[in-house]
Amino acid sequence: MTGARTVVIAGGGIGGLAAAAALAHSGLAVTVVERASRIEDVGAGLMLYQNGIAAADAISTRLGQGIRAAGHVVGSDDVRVLMDSTGQVLAREPIGEVGRRLGLPQVPILRTALQNLLFREAVAAGAEVRLGTAVEGYDQDSAGVTVSLSDGGALDAEVLVAADGLNSVVRAALLGDGPPRYLGYTSVRGRVVDSALHPMSFVVNGLGVQIFVAPADARTLYWTAKITAPQGVWPAMGQAAALSVLADQLADWHEPVVQMIRDTSVADVSVTDIHDRDPISRWVDGRVALLGDAAHPMAPAMGQGANTALEDAVVLAQALRSIADPGEALLRYQSLRVERTTAIVLHSRRQGAVDQGASREEAESRDSVMRSRGRKDEATFDVVDWRPDEGSCGAETDAQDRTDSRPQTDTRDVALAHGTRLGEARS
Numbered sequence: 480m481t482g483a484r485t486v487v488i489a490g491g492g493i494g495g496l497a498a499a500a501a502l503a504h505s506g507l508a509v510t511v512v513e514r515a516s517r518i519e520d521v522g523a524g525l526m527l528y529q530n531g532i533a534a535a536d537a538i539s540t541r542l543g544q545g546i547r548a549a550g551h552v553v554g555s556d557d558v559r560v561l562m563d564s565t566g567q568v569l570a571r572e573p574i575g576e577v578g579r580r581l582g583l584p585q586v587p588i589l590r591t592a593l594q595n596l597l598f599r600e601a602v603a604a605g606a607e608v609r610l611g612t613a614v615e616g617y618d619q620d621s622a623g624v625t626v627s628l629s630d631g632g633a634l635d636a637e638v639l640v641a642a643d644g645l646n647s648v649v650r651a652a653l654l655g656d657g658p659p660r661y662l663g664y665t666s667v668r669g670r671v672v673d674s675a676l677h678p679m680s681f682v683v684n685g686l687g688v689q690i691f692v693a694p695a696d697a698r699t700l701y702w703t704a705k706i707t708a709p710q711g712v713w714p715a716m717g718q719a720a721a722l723s724v725l726a727d728q729l730a731d732w733h734e735p736v737v738q739m740i741r742d743t744s745v746a747d748v749s750v751t752d753i754h755d756r757d758p759i760s761r762w763v764d765g766r767v768a769l770l771g772d773a774a775h776p777m778a779p780a781m782g783q784g785a786n787t788a789l790e791d792a793v794v795l796a797q798a799l800r801s802i803a804d805p806g807e808a809l810l811r812y813q814s815l816r817v818e819r820t821t822a823i824v825l826h827s828r829r830q831g832a833v834d835q836g837a838s839r840e841e842a843e844s845r846d847s848v849m850r851s852r853g854r855k856d857e858a859t860f861d862v863v864d865w866r867p868d869e870g871s872c873g874a875e876t877d878a879q880d881r882t883d884s885r886p887q888t889d890t891r892d893v894a895l896a897h898g899t900r901l902g903e904a905r906s
């Protein structure tokens with residue numbers, strides 16, 4: 480063990496790359512180990528709310544600006560149309576109003592666009608990223624942590640951050656708390672370019688189904704259909720069958736919505752069963768800490784999984800920057816994050832069950848609540864009104880990338896490894 484301020488991050492998803500950028504900007508020597516060999520340029524989008532945008536701005540001004548430029552910035556007068564499956568409008572939710580009140584926008588964005596921005600920010604800040612390598616476990620003693628890798632190698636570091644997602648192997652080693660819990664619905668999602676519906680935001684309610692649609696950039700709409708179903712059935716179909724079964728199942732829905740689904744390219748379809756876990760108060764074992772879905776996987780009903788992972792990254796960086804002892808710093812991070820994320824996990828679980836409208840009575844109740852409340856979710860304002868502490872950002876390092884002071888990933892190889900989107904952006 481060298482004793483240098485070194486951090487290994489297991490997982491280069493949204494949380495892992497955000498943490499890499501935040502920690503590298505804070506002066507730590509970061510290595511990200513990501514199992515996938517490339518980030519595929521497929522899939523749908525996700526919603527960054529004001530809390531996620533505040534976290535991205537805190538990581539660096541350039542990252543926040545990049546997200547605004549790559550995604551769709553919701554305007555202050557924008558509405559989300561809430562409707563039933565026949566197209567009858569239940570309410571028009573003033574989604575831009577929150578941005579006006581909080582002084583920060585909501586920004587839906589393609590998942591790969593966000594991941595590529597985070598990747599570039601992390602590398603520019605000095606992080607090394609190893610693609611195509613999985614973390615298999617860890618050992619630690621008072622001097623440091625040794626992370627074992629799938630290529631037979633090992634990395635020594637002062638701290639291991641587990642950002643390896645819903646089925647985290649580091650969490651399994653740390654807590655051994657078994658698999659996540661299936662919530663009774665699956666998600667089929669995709670995107671369409673130049674749809675006649677662009678740039679509308681809308682939610683369509685059916686019996687045991689809810690579809691969420693938002694613009695992800697100047698030409699793209701993304702959609703997510705959450706479907707009440709037994710575990711494993713939809714993922715087992717594969718992309719093409721899932722898309723065609725969904726379109727058939729919704730054949731008598733409002734025609735433009737069905738057409739949007741039929742216009743989706745099979746290659747852009749993702750199918751995932753939805754899980755969460757009961758919240759826990761222990762995310763830390765000595766020099767090892769959980770982050771993002773590895774710590775607090777949640778139903779996507781409130782769109783907060785990635786947003787809270789970005790928050791985690793900022794708070795972790797602040798703790799490691801301001802507290803010399805790594806174990807104490809990780810416990811400080813844990814104490815600042817557990818209560819808030821516990822509330823969001825539980826709220827998302829409840830909201831997700833309501834959204835499904837799994838029986839006729841539940842569907843009618845969901846629709847009538849939306850009609851009378853005029854919005855999809857309860858209590859979003861409190862959740863999105865999060866801000867990092869003063870001084871928690873790496874903004875002062877914005878102008879000073881650390882690419883000359885750390886052993887670097889070969890960015891040309893990474894551009895190729897990251898597929899078309901990053902490759903195009905760099906050429």
Ligand SMILES: Cc1cc2nc3c(=O)[nH]c(=O)nc-3n(C[C@H](O)[C@H](O)[C@H](O)COP(=O)(O)OP(=O)(O)OC[C@H]3O[C@@H](n4cnc5c(N)ncnc54)[C@H](O)[C@@H]3O)c2cc1C
Pocket residue numbers: 489490491492493494495512513514515524525526527612613614615642643644645646647648666668703751770771772773779781782783784785786787788
């Ligand atoms: C349908 C749906 C819609 C959603 N919509 C939203 C939304 O609108 N807004 C929002 O904020 N959130 C949303 N989320 C949640 C969000 O996607 C997740 O919370 C977020 O991706 C978590 O980031 P993460 O980095 O913790 O995990 P992930 O993004 O899953 O990344 C984990 C990474 O770790 C890698 N990995 C796994 N195991 C290993 C290993 N052993 N070694 C090395 N690498 C490993 C994986 O390859 C992956 O790259 C949605 C989720 C779903 C399913």
